[in-house]
Amino acid sequence: MTDTQQHYLLIINGKSAGNPALREAVEEQRKTGMSITVRSTWEGGDAAEFAAQAVELGATRVIACGGDGTVNEVVNGLMRIAHDLRPALGIVPLGSANDFATSLGLPLEPGSALEAARHLSPSPIDVIRMTAQSGAEEAVSYYVNMTTGGFGAEITSSTPKTLKRMLGGGAYSLMGALKAWRHRSYRGTLHWGDQEQEASLLLLALGNGRQSGGGQVLAPRAKLDDGRFDVLLVKDFSSAAELPTLLSELQQFPAEGRFVRYFTASQLSVTTQQDEEPWPLTLDGEARRYEQFCVEVVPLALKVLLPEGCSLLTANDRQ
Numbered sequence: 001m002t003d004t005q006q007h008y009l010l011i012i013n014g015k016s017a018g019n020p021a022l023r024e025a026v027e028e029q030r031k032t033g034m035s036i037t038v039r040s041t042w043e044g045g046d047a048a049e050f051a052a053q054a055v056e057l058g059a060t061r062v063i064a065c066g067g068d069g070t071v072n073e074v075v076n077g078l079m080r081i082a083h084d085l086r087p088a089l090g091i092v093p094l095g096s097a098n099d100f101a102t103s104l105g106l107p108l109e110p111g112s113a114l115e116a117a118r119h120l121s122p123s124p125i126d127v128i129r130m131t132a133q134s135g136a137e138e139a140v141s142y143y144v145n146m147t148t149g150g151f152g153a154e155i156t157s158s159t160p161k162t163l164k165r166m167l168g169g170g171a172y173s174l175m176g177a178l179k180a181w182r183h184r185s186y187r188g189t190l191h192w193g194d195q196e197q198e199a200s201l202l203l204l205a206l207g208n209g210r211q212s213g214g215g216q217v218l219a220p221r222a223k224l225d226d227g228r229f230d231v232l233l234v235k236d237f238s239s240a241a242e243l244p245t246l247l248s249e250l251q252q253f254p255a256e257g258r259f260v261r262y263f264t265a266s267q268l269s270v271t272t273q274q275d276e277e278p279w280p281l282t283l284d285g286e287a288r289r290y291e292q293f294c295v296e297v298v299p300l301a302l303k304v305l306l307p308e309g310c311s312l313l314t315a316n317d318r319q
């Protein structure tokens with residue numbers, strides 16, 4: 001399909017709808033023939049609803065204009081559309097962290113990002129399905145970048161929004177340092193493949209992509225299209241004397257270290273121990289709490305507009 005046959009649906013997080021650079025970019029691109037429909041959100045859930053209506057609105061490409069949470073909602077909306085009809089996803093990053101867009105190497109300025117969406121070709125990537133249980137309720141949701149559990153999740157969910165905006169990525173590290181001072185661990189049972197492990201964890205990361213929490217690279221070897229996600233387990237430490245080993249392992253990501261384990265899986269489930277609180281999780285930037293959850297790969301489920309040579313694709317593997 002040529003550029004002139006594409007129809008773009010821009011889904012903008014309402015808090016950025018007045019962004020002058022974005023308004024200018026839309027006007028500019030329309031002048032040169034880009035066919036664009038715009039929808040702006042009012043509250044949580046709207047972006048997913050708009051994305052789910054993309055085919056009815058005639059869109060061949062859906063551009064999520066917002067942060068990681070907006071991208072996540074748009075992905076969930078697109079996953080409600082049948083695979084063969086599902087429009088490709090593009091991103092104009094307008095959040096405070098923009099972890100997914102940053103790690104993909106997409107332009108971060110609205111004008112260049114919208115222009116790029118017009119010229120980039122779509123590449124299929126895996127999407128991760130999460131089935132979660134809290135009490136009697138079961139919920140299915142999807143993510144493309146990363147889920148963190150435990151300590152990592154608390155960092156993102158407890159960082160005040162205004163502080164996040166003021167400091168950009170830096171606020172996450174600040175909260176991280178404060179939390180580390182009085183951290184707690186999360187106990188549960190993990191199952192993947194034919195393996196089972198009882199764990200007392202400081203942090204769990206399940207990465208289709210590589211970074212979350214405002215630039216924290218927790219799955220450095222993850223690929224978006226390899227049919228697997230990378231798993232980082234960080235075991236709890238009991239005394240400050242163990243911290244140097246833990247921190248050095250966090251630079252190496254060993255398969256089987258004293259505190260750090262790093263491996264890949266296509267399915268993994270976690271059950272919280274009965275007397276424990278549900279695990280705090282962050283899925284692509286949004287906070288949740290689940291007693292029990294299972295993640296599995298839906299291979300090559302979504303086409304995404306990615307830069308040429310994007311290092312997160314297996315075709316561009318240089319290792």
Ligand SMILES: Nc1ncnc2c1ncn2[C@@H]1O[C@H](COP(=O)(O)OP(=O)(O)OP(=O)(O)O)[C@@H](O)[C@H]1O
Nearest residue numbers: 014041042044066067068069070095096097098285
């Ligand atoms: N009109 C609106 N005004 C304010 N908040 C909104 C509006 N529409 C949606 N939201 C909320 O915005 C959140 C998503 O924000 P988004 O991810 O775009 O930015 P962010 O949190 O700054 O990004 P990042 O995760 O990259 O730091 C969702 O929780 C959603 O409920």
